[in-house]
Amino acid sequence: MKYAAIIVGLALSLPVIAQSGGDEASAWKALNAAIPSNTFEANGRITRDTRRTDSEVLKAVEKALPKTRGTSAEPVALYYHGSYLFRADRFQEALNVFEDMKKRFPDHGLCKSAPKHSSLVDDAIADCRSEMAIRAKYKIVRLPHAVLNDKIKAIFHTSLGDFEAQFYTNVAPKTVANFKKLIEEGLYNDTYFHRVWSFRRIVGGSPNTKNRDRRDDDQGTLSYDLPLELSDALQTAGAISMVGLGNGRASGCMFTICVHDQPQLNNTAAVFGRVTKGLEIVRLISQQRTDDDNNPYDHVMLRSVEWIE
């Protein structure tokens, strides 16, 4: 009887123990391990911790949440949870989390407004409502997330040195496949970068450069063009894209590589790869002396391109 009572008592208290979470130390430990840990230097420079994606952090925070229950870490964990739900486009769930925080922790610093400023949670609730309202009114299209495929790469051998690139096969499969085909056929061998803008970008891949007559370099096209496979990869330093033709299509062979941010290209050319090694060679190519049409006086040759898979 005595033992039965003990067993029943334990069984009844288990849910309570489970609900009360861990102690303070382990609660904060679990939360700290879940969230990104950025570096802040004295000169104001910030290095963001990008080891995990937002969805990975969300999963980690959700895993840590039960351990924080009933501790001082819980409101902070909930705030993180709501914010990462927002980032995952789960606005209603995020709103629920923030409103629940306000009910349960009205006196917490995260929920309490300052004399002239609203609280962080109030701002978060307003953002959720704004986002939900706008999405109810308009169709919001999100571009697919580009991820570099580290199993394939191309090595460009130029007369100024070599550089390497990897490609976004998940969002630009047709463009990457076409690029691979042209490399394997040797189309880019013995061509040159026929237009360069100092410290901004370079253009190459025109088969017309093989005749060494610069007048028709820009007209180097194939019998086909390519669709624009847009993604969230932006035209920043190292971005490789096929030259845009301005009508929602891209050149079948000519490509451009950014040395520095080129936001004006974001709508007209789709990034399908990125220079991963040797960007300084690309920068050097961009610095060649040119005429008024940005044609370099001295050709920088693209001797060959190797495709490695």
Add this chain to the structure above:
Amino acid sequence: MSRSPLFQLLLVLAAAILFVPSLLGQVRKERRERTEPTPIRKPDDPTTVKGTWIVGGTRHEITAGEFYELHQLLQKLEGTAQRTIPEDAVWEFLLSAAEAQSFGLNVTEGELDSLLNRDDPDLYEGVLARWEAEGISKEKGIDYVRKRQAINKLKNLLLNTDRITTQDAFDFFKKEHLLYKIGYLAFRAADHIEEVKQGDISDSAIKKYWSENRAVPQRFRSPSKVWAEFVFLDPNTFQKAKVGTEPRKLTREEALDFFHKNKQMLMAQIPPDKQHLLHFDENTPLEKVVSPFELLRDKIDQMLMLDQVLTTARKEADEKGADLAAIAAKYGLGYKKVEDCDRAFALTELRPFGFNIFTALFNAEVGSLSEGILQQGQIRYFFRLNKKKDSYLPSLDEVKDQVREMFITSKATELARKEAYGLMNAMNVKAAAELAEQEKRLTAEAEAAAADRIRELGLTRPQDKNREKMLARGRMRRELEQAKRDILPKYLDEAMAEKGLKLQETDYFEYQMARAADIQRAQAKTAEEFLQSNFYIRSLKPGQVAPAVIDDNISKCFYIAKLLDVKDPPFESMGPVDAMQARARIAQLAQNAFSRRFRLPELRDRLALVIKN
């Protein structure tokens, strides 16, 4: 004393060496004096309240004594002998830590263990010993570490949880894509052509126009031209050149001679990955020591052999009537032909052969080859001049009709310009008269503001005072400019009513897209296209008139423009790429501004800080 120039120069140099460093030192000292923070002194009465702030709905305060102690602690832990921790930094530490605490960002003992290496007794003892040497107690040291870590947690919290909404993205996007509507008056040269034709366009008027305007005859000058052919060897393509079935063996002396004559060009061809072989020291084994000549030997042999090919080709080309294209093809060399080529064309097309190639061509004898093999950079070549034509300036009689047309257009343009500028100047004069009182008042205010600022900053150097005065005057001028733009529309309406003119209107257009579409002035076919890309438009508020006439010298038209309306673009015009770009930009700006959140001005505002003394 000697008055020789050399002696005087030496005197000046000596003065510079003696006085300039001390002047610079004075400048540096003044700069240091101005930027170094005031040292914090021990308070006479440590119990007085130094400052109060509100965080988490609760009012906090700190006494002067506590503030001083905190400063001393931070000076020992973060300052150096050369760097005094300023008072602002103490407030920033205090308030950021208070804010972190209000957000419940606790630092556990476990975290402190890690930060202080408490699991390693030696390291921990070292930390405590350092503190003790500085006169910092263990409790105060740990409290500092706890607060610093709490501040880091606060920074992490804010950075990790930043949100960018679609509305934020659209607010950013629309700033760059506003829609503008312009009203304009166009004063066209074409409208005055008939008027000019009714006037004096006699031969004597044309002759006077021709002789008094030197640019006019030059418009008709035809430039010198050449017809030529080039045969060249480009090292980038020399793999294709045919060396010959039985290449002659080259001697080392021949190769060395070629190396010495072309050292600069050849040395530039050593590949970057082989450059390191040229550097050696006493530890380098003898067999690994290489000379540039050895590294380049193969290239030299190849170039020499190909040079011989070029020489052989030139010998064949020297025969009268030789077909250079065929000779170049026979030996696998490059070939280029230019016809009707002027200097401008040569500068682009013949650039590989040197900047002065046109002069060399023009001075050559027609029908003959250039002297020997020429070299420009890596390219070796010879040319044949087939024909040349001197520059020609026609007489007035030969081009009289065209000059008459130019004369008429020029007069008509002048009339249109006078009309436009006359109207604008009249408006500006009236506006200036109306604003005269305001200008006097603003000038006086600017001078007073500058004097206040000079006093406040304690500036003593003339250049610093002048800079403040210039800044104040600049602000005044901008305010006056805006006031002028606000009243110009009234005078434009009056002038239009008086002259019976009416504004023409454009449709709504997007300024940014007009720029992005490169509607250059030379390509603008309509007034709308031309005005859409004009920078004045963006600087105006709705209802304002551009303060200057906008000239279109290509179409010979002069505009007075008024911005009628600006409106937001439709939400649907923001595509997914635009939204993505806007978000990236907002995130970057937020990150750049992040540290300002922890600076005193923002902390003071957010936490209602009041500093008593």
